[in-house]
């Protein structure tokens with residue numbers, strides 16, 4: 001398996017096993033290099049979200065460990081874990097905004113607790129303001145709104161603002177474009193590229209949008225049957241002789257056709 | 269033949285084994301949760317503002333329904349007692365019957381059952397929704413302690429508020445029972461209070477408030493525990509809330525049954 005990227009690995013999954021009622025992950029080994037844009041594909045229900053959550057210690061594997069920036073997530077103790085959680089931002093699939101907090105307070109939750117206490121209210125608000133502007137929201141318009149008053153696309157952006165406000169070195173994206181229409185999908189993909197560049201982060205993106213992932217990312221991997229079936233560059237992925245990978249690429253092409261056919265004219 | 273006869277026995281033994289495992293598993297998880305709550309409290313990571321807000325929701329907002337329930341219990345006890353005490357039992361004994369049954373049993377247990385429905389179900393549904401919408405994961409990924417923010421304030425508020433609620437419910441049930449006795453049996457307030465004092469032990473009030481404390485701990489603790497174990501989307505939240513209400517109701521009744529041998533010897 002060509003699993004080694006060009007740059008120093010910043011995230012390393014080592015032999016991750018996880019079973020709920022049935023085995024989900026059965027020995028996942030994968031590394032993501034510093035500064036990379038990395039896409040993770042796979043059929044739904046294969047454990048992509050579970051794998052992504054182990055990176056932050058949100059799900060405990062039955063076996064194996066994750067190392068983030070040299071620290072062990074599961075054997076490094078609470079100090080290492082909290083350092084890792086400061087280092088990385090997680091964008092949840094359905095935004096996971098806190099229902100009872102308005103947009104401003106949701107974004108402020110993205111600042112580490114000690115940093116939040118050290119800042120004055122207006123300094124903290126300025127950071128949240130910047131984060132909202134970075135995700136193309138008008139802070140003036142949205143800051144006082146509750147999550148229930150936002151559209152799906154806006155929620156997603158607020159979720160992204162909350163993940164980036166603390167300036168993480170790593171961004172973990174769980175299906176950032178799922179459930180969005182083609183216009184919003186393209187917009188969010190541009191946003192991911194721009195943020196990764198401007199904030200100089202490593203991005204690990206779990207996505208259904210194979211075409212988008214192949215176009216955006218330096219490296220891609222495919223999770224299938226609880227293991228990494230493929231890991232390499234987008235061109236290697238397209239050219240892979242593996243029939244499972246081939247079927248996946250074909251399906252992506254077919255879906256892209258459908259999207260084009262289904263797209264109303266005049267919208268780009 | 270013997271095999272056929274043995275099958276239901278083996279089956280029910282297996283069921284018993286499963287139930288025992290389940291009880292042990294819940295007990296272990298609740299023990300762990302309690303320990304985490306104590307740790308966050310000792311480290312001073314729980315905000316007073318959150319506790320006060322939960323006291324308002326759990327206590328103040330439950331007051332009307334708790335008082336209505338206690339009033340009805342007072343009316344019923346005093347009427348049914350009055351109906352029984354004809355002939356040889358002097359009517360002033362009714363004062364003691366109303367006071368003792370309100371304080372020992374009706375006040376704490378009925379208030380607890382009201383809180384199971386009003387507060388416990390709500391907590392399980394709230395936390396369960398936060399689990400399935402990944403808000404609990406979000407707290408953790410942002411380095412926040414969801415026990416300190418969500419669980420500890422509810423449990424502390426329950427412990428503080430429940431004895432107050434039960435104290436008020438006791439007093440309310442007794443007063444209403446006294447009026448009802450006067451209306452339906454003609455028993456004067458003086459005689460009612462005379463009867464009440466004749467069999468009164470101050471210990472009974474301690475008993476009542478200790479029960480309240482136990483229920484005030486059990487209801488938020490179990491409802492938070494059940495909420496945090498929710499899985500399976502919106503349907504999962506519904507299932508888990510129902511299971512939680514059953515769990516809390518049974519716990520209240522079982523705790524209630526344990527009190528007399530422990531405290532009334």
Ligand SMILES: Nc1ncnc2c1ncn2[C@@H]1O[C@H](COP(=O)(O)OP(=O)(O)O)[C@@H](O)[C@H]1O
Pocket residue numbers: 020021024042043044045046047048049050051499
């Ligand atoms: N907390 C959990 N409890 C039980 N089962 C879970 C949990 N999280 C995920 N699963 C199961 O693990 C499998 C993989 O889930 P997931 O990682 O969400 O898939 P996906 O690749 O679509 O993101 C699914 O079968 C799911 O039901």
Ligand SMILES: [Mg+2]
Pocket residue numbers: 048049050093174175
């Ligand atoms: Mg997923």
